[in-house]
Amino acid sequence: xxxxxxxxxxxxxxxxxxxxxxxxxxxxxxxxxxxxxxxxxxxxxxxxxxxxxxxxxxxxxxxxxxxxxxxxxxxxxxxxxxxxxxxxxxxxxxxxxxx
Amino acid sequence: xxxxxxxxxxxxxxxxxxxxxxxxxxxxxxxxxxxxxxxxxxxxxxxxxxxxxxxxxxxxxxxxxxxxxxxxxxxxxxxxxxxxxxxxxxxxxxxxxxxxxxxxxxxxxxxxxxxxxxxxxxxxxxxxxxxxxxxxxxxxxxxxxxxxxxxxxxxxxxxxxxxxxxxxxxxxxxxxxxxxxxxxxxxxxxxxxxxxxxxxxxxxxxxxxxxxxxxxxxxxxxxxxxxxxxxxxxxxxxxxxxxxxxxxxxxxxxxxxxxxxxxxxxxxxxxxxxxxxxxxxxxxxxxxxxxxxxxxxxxxxxxxxxxxxxxxx
Numbered sequence: 001x002x003x004x005x006x007x008x009x010x011x012x013x014x015x016x017x018x019x020x021x022x023x024x025x026x027x028x029x030x031x032x033x034x035x036x037x038x039x040x041x042x043x044x045x046x047x048x049x050x051x052x053x054x055x056x057x058x059x060x061x062x063x064x065x066x067x068x069x070x071x072x073x074x075x076x077x078x079x080x081x082x083x084x085x086x087x088x089x090x091x092x093x094x095x096x097x098x099x
Numbered sequence: 100x101x102x103x104x105x106x107x108x109x110x111x112x113x114x115x116x117x118x119x120x121x122x123x124x125x126x127x128x129x130x131x132x133x134x135x136x137x138x139x140x141x142x143x144x145x146x147x148x149x150x151x152x153x154x155x156x157x158x159x160x161x162x163x164x165x166x167x168x169x170x171x172x173x174x175x176x177x178x179x180x181x182x183x184x185x186x187x188x189x190x191x192x193x194x195x196x197x198x199x200x201x202x203x204x205x206x207x208x209x210x211x212x213x214x215x216x217x218x219x220x221x222x223x224x225x226x227x228x229x230x231x232x233x234x235x236x237x238x239x240x241x242x243x244x245x246x247x248x249x250x251x252x253x254x255x256x257x258x259x260x261x262x263x264x265x266x267x268x269x270x271x272x273x274x275x276x277x278x279x280x281x282x283x284x285x286x287x288x289x290x291x292x293x294x295x296x297x298x299x300x301x302x303x304x305x306x307x308x309x310x311x312x313x314x315x316x317x318x319x320x321x322x323x324x325x326x327x328x329x330x331x332x333x334x335x336x337x338x339x340x341x342x343x344x345x346x347x348x349x350x351x352x353x354x355x356x357x358x359x360x361x362x363x364x365x366x367x368x369x370x371x372x373x374x375x376x377x378x379x380x381x382x383x384x385x386x387x388x389x390x391x392x393x394x395x396x397x398x399x400x401x402x403x404x405x406x407x408x409x410x411x412x
Binding site: 012016017018019021024026028030033034036037038040 | 105106107109110111113114117118121122125167170171172203204238239240
């Protein structure tokens with residue numbers, strides 16, 4: 001993970017429908033509707049998802065969300081970034097300036 | 100990430116709206132959501148949870164939308180009642196939709212090709228609703244839906260179709276309150292919309308209740324209105340429709356129909372009474388309960404069948 005990656009601003013993909021009742025977040029990725037299945041986010045993923053509503057960098061997310069981790073901050077940043085990349089590959093989020 | 104296993108009905112309904120809107124968009128099919136959360140958002144319905152998705156599809160789009168839904172694992176639900184056997188009486192039942200279900204989704208999708216009570220041709224009704232459509236955000240997606248006039252007409256027709264249903268009075272009361280907020284000009288527009296879609300007469304009690312004028316209805320059809328009246332007066336009393344069907348059959352057909360009406364298949368019986376225990380003793384009890392209901396409603400059913408036979412004469 002580079003300094004440039006820290007500058008990426010992450011957003012919800014417009015192709016994702018989601019329901020957030022304040023307790024649970026459930027997504028439906030409409031990019032491939034024939035295989036789309038509703039996905040329930042766990043508590044941490046839901047917190048990160050909420051942050052992305054207005055567009056956030058990884059550092060914003062780590063600063064705003066209590067991730068309950070006792071790991072060093074660099075490790076948390078790395079984990080959040082990896083998670084966002086997974087979501088990006090699934091078409092659930094996208095990053096401004098991402099290749 | 101966990102998937103559909105513990106999906107709640109409220110979540111499923113919202114996400115299914117987004118899915119249907121997306122599929123229709125991909126296929127270039129015009130749809131309008133009605134009732135449910137879109138009606139709640141426009142103030143035409145109590146904010147109570149929905150258990151299914153109601154969507155009106157433009158004429159000619161049903162097949163394409165059905166194929167798209169089936170490609171996503173949705174399939175048609177078998178008809179729960181025996182209405183499909185009533186070739187003649189079906190005109191009184193106002194069939195209006197196809198139900199889709201999915202093994203992993205805890206909600207139905209009810210795709211309407213028309214809506215009972217609108218007596219104008221289907222394409223005309225759809226175009227009138229489309230012209231007055233609104234957009235509502237459901238599950239973070241903007242979806243097209245009938246506007247306030249369309250939702251109000253549909254909600255009121257739905258309630259008036261089954262006057263004895265538990266929710267009818269509260270739904271009509273809520274809707275009346277909502278429309279009482281409109282000025283005179285808007286009420287006239289609502290009345291014009293009702294006339295243009297052929298529901299001035301079917302909606303007459305509601306229009307009068309909210310103080311809207313009854314405008315001349317170019318689609319007024321006395322035969323259709325008689326069928327609507329018989330349908331609404333016999334809502335929940337299926338015996339009337341069996342008798343109407345009997346009146347249109349020759350003797351061999353009548354014998355078969357009487358036998359069929361007396362002995363419903365077990366699965367159909369359990370569906371009607373929503374009881375899952377397959378023990379024969381319970382089936383016999385349900386059959387007996389059904390016969391008691393039929394006997395109780397027989398005078399009303401005979402009156403309806405006679406009225407149907409007399410027609411407008």
